[in-house]
Amino acid sequence: MDKLILSPIELDALLDAFRAVVRAELKHQHQEEQSDQLLTAKEAAALLKVTHVTLWQWEKAGRLQKHKMGSRVYYKHSEIMASIESLQRYEKPNIRRAKP
Numbered sequence: 001m002d003k004l005i006l007s008p009i010e011l012d013a014l015l016d017a018f019r020a021v022v023r024a025e026l027k028h029q030h031q032e033e034q035s036d037q038l039l040t041a042k043e044a045a046a047l048l049k050v051t052h053v054t055l056w057q058w059e060k061a062g063r064l065q066k067h068k069m070g071s072r073v074y075y076k077h078s079e080i081m082a083s084i085e086s087l088q089r090y091e092k093p094n095i096r097r098a099k100p
Contacts, residue, residue: 038067038074048079058083 039047044064045055057065063083067074 037077039077039080041073041075044080047077048084064079 041052041055045052048055050058055064056082059066063086064075065079
């Protein structure tokens with residue numbers, strides 16, 4: 001038979017600990033669901049807030065990878081999020097314009 005060990009912990013602290021564990025598990029589960037999610041080109045462009053042409057250019061440049069099923073094109077949510085993170089790390093060079 002399993003043992004039950006009681007410790008001197010207040011009810012509020014115990015409830016806070018349970019809430020933290022449940023939140024962490026729900027967040028982890030939500031991330032797993034989104035990582036496998038396939039998005040259409042229209043949904044991917046809306047998520048990235050770019051046009052279809054920009055999406056196509058990024059695909060050609062190797063920033064995004066498309067996945068084809070028959071004649072349809074899909075993008076993985078996890079790959080889009082990874083590309084967003086890599087774009088945020090990229091800093092544009094500081095270009096100064098000559099004053100007239």
